[in-house]
Amino acid sequence: xxxxxxxxxxxxxxxxxxxxxxxxxxxxxxxxxxxxxxxxxxxxxxxxxxxxxxxxxxxxxxxxxxxxxxxxxxxxxxxxxxxxxxxxxxxxxxxxxxxxxxxxxxxxxxxxxxxxxxxxxxxxxxxxxxxxxxxxxxxxxxxxxxxxxxxxxxxxxxxxxxxxxxxxxxxxxxxxxxxxxxxxxxxxxxxxxxxxxxxxxxxxxxxxxxxxxxxxxxxxxxxxxxxxxxxxxxxxxxxxxxxxxxxxxxxxxxxxxxxxxxxxxxxxxxxxxxxxxxxxxxxxxxxxxxxxxxxxxxxxxxxxxxxxxxxxxxxxxxxxxxxx
Numbered sequence: 001x002x003x004x005x006x007x008x009x010x011x012x013x014x015x016x017x018x019x020x021x022x023x024x025x026x027x028x029x030x031x032x033x034x035x036x037x038x039x040x041x042x043x044x045x046x047x048x049x050x051x052x053x054x055x056x057x058x059x060x061x062x063x064x065x066x067x068x069x070x071x072x073x074x075x076x077x078x079x080x081x082x083x084x085x086x087x088x089x090x091x092x093x094x095x096x097x098x099x100x101x102x103x104x105x106x107x108x109x110x111x112x113x114x115x116x117x118x119x120x121x122x123x124x125x126x127x128x129x130x131x132x133x134x135x136x137x138x139x140x141x142x143x144x145x146x147x148x149x150x151x152x153x154x155x156x157x158x159x160x161x162x163x164x165x166x167x168x169x170x171x172x173x174x175x176x177x178x179x180x181x182x183x184x185x186x187x188x189x190x191x192x193x194x195x196x197x198x199x200x201x202x203x204x205x206x207x208x209x210x211x212x213x214x215x216x217x218x219x220x221x222x223x224x225x226x227x228x229x230x231x232x233x234x235x236x237x238x239x240x241x242x243x244x245x246x247x248x249x250x251x252x253x254x255x256x257x258x259x260x261x262x263x264x265x266x267x268x269x270x271x272x273x274x275x276x277x278x279x280x281x282x283x284x285x286x287x288x289x290x291x292x293x294x295x296x297x298x299x300x301x302x303x304x305x306x307x308x309x310x311x312x313x314x315x316x317x318x319x320x321x322x323x324x
Contacts, residue, residue, distance in 0.1 A: 133164065187240050
């Protein structure tokens, strides 16, 4: 280990908060102003430790007879020692401060490929996300409103949507700052707004298509699309925090989505004996939207008879003679 040496102050997650370069040994550490590295920590002594070369030439940190001593590692336990051998990765806690010392020849890893989409962060994407959240909430309120017009409802709805977007995105921004150095609130707002738009947009489009062409499976299994969308939202949040782990995060979110969909199927089976979300398509829209031909009375009655036979078989009732 060759000088000069760099003393680093670390956060709990291992992030470097501050660096100080020392040209020569020994390096005195403590709260007093005559130290080479001054600690702003009331739990550290005025002259807490000294960093110097040991008899074998290796770097060591030695306690100077303090009350709280030295704690090797990032642990918060009571394991105090008088002397700690230092490698470039050794972390020593004194008081409430965690330190690491690295020599000038300490190897650093290769640079990471920058996969961050810098164009999708900042004020513009955040504003788009907030706008989408407000518009989606307004649209849902309008579609569900069967009462006389009340202006207050259409003021509270986008306010609630924007508030939910800010709360949700702020939590992810906090985790982004904690584990990824930057908050990236704008991108998290954009992810939330786009996710809500996809959720509501699919529900509306699926309802129209299911009604127009009698595609009942679009509404009967729509919850699985919702599960996949939520998993996608969470994936993009996580990938924003840790871009190098995208492949691993994609696999984790995909597995979580499959498990959640399986749980939905099990719950549906237990609730009403079928894996579908609903027993029949409950979407009712204007008749002008119907694109498939209407069934004849004979076809309808045939379907009813088949359904009745199935229900009677499930109930254990013998079929009526002549099908009546």
